[in-house]
Amino acid sequence: MMATCGGVLRELAQQRRRFGYPRLHILLRPPGITINRKKTQRLYREEGLTVRCRKGRKRAIGAWAPAPALALPNQRWSLDFLHNQMAIRRRFRILNIVDGVTRECLRAMLDTSISGKRVVRELADLIAERGAPKMIVSDNGTELTSNAGLA
Numbered sequence: 001m002m003a004t005c006g007g008v009l010r011e012l013a014q015q016r017r018r019f020g021y022p023r024l025h026i027l028l029r030p031p032g033i034t035i036n037r038k039k040t041q042r043l044y045r046e047e048g049l050t051v052r053c054r055k056g057r058k059r060a061i062g063a064w065a066p067a068p069a070l071a072l073p074n075q076r077w078s079l080d081f082l083h084n085q086m087a088i089r090r091r092f093r094i095l096n097i098v099d100g101v102t103r104e105c106l107r108a109m110l111d112t113s114i115s116g117k118r119v120v121r122e123l124a125d126l127i128a129e130r131g132a133p134k135m136i137v138s139d140n141g142t143e144l145t146s147n148a149g150l151a
Helices: 002-015 023-028 037-046 115-129
Strands: 076-085 092-097 105-111 135-138
Touching: 002 037, 023 037, 023 105, 023 115, 105 115
Parallel strands: 076 135
Antiparallel strands: 076 092, 092 105
8 A cells, every 4th residue: 555655646746846745645635545644744755755946046147347446427327226115005116327426316217116128218218318328337136137138
């Protein structure tokens, strides 16, 4: 009986790789195998079964270089997101684009959701108005590491 349970458990674990022993135990019931949850756990461990680890999320990467000392306006822009919440518990975000030398706020964009495509569009509009900076600096937050920013 235990050999069959182990075999069925192994087959189920191969079919459903993200299931641990509690979910596999539930799947064992319909075929008519009556088995204690603790026994399922013991067999799961003896068979050497584990939930497969997922690979990490792929993030967009860019080249990193140390920032040189700049003294002229419109040479380095800094991008950063601020998060806050209203009294009605609604969250919002603000994208700030600041000139690194003059500390002038070039653009502040407020919305409940700001996508990577929208950030690129706003930057393109700002570049059309003021000209392109020599460099754009941002933290490596998840907001600014999307593939839309690399295009």
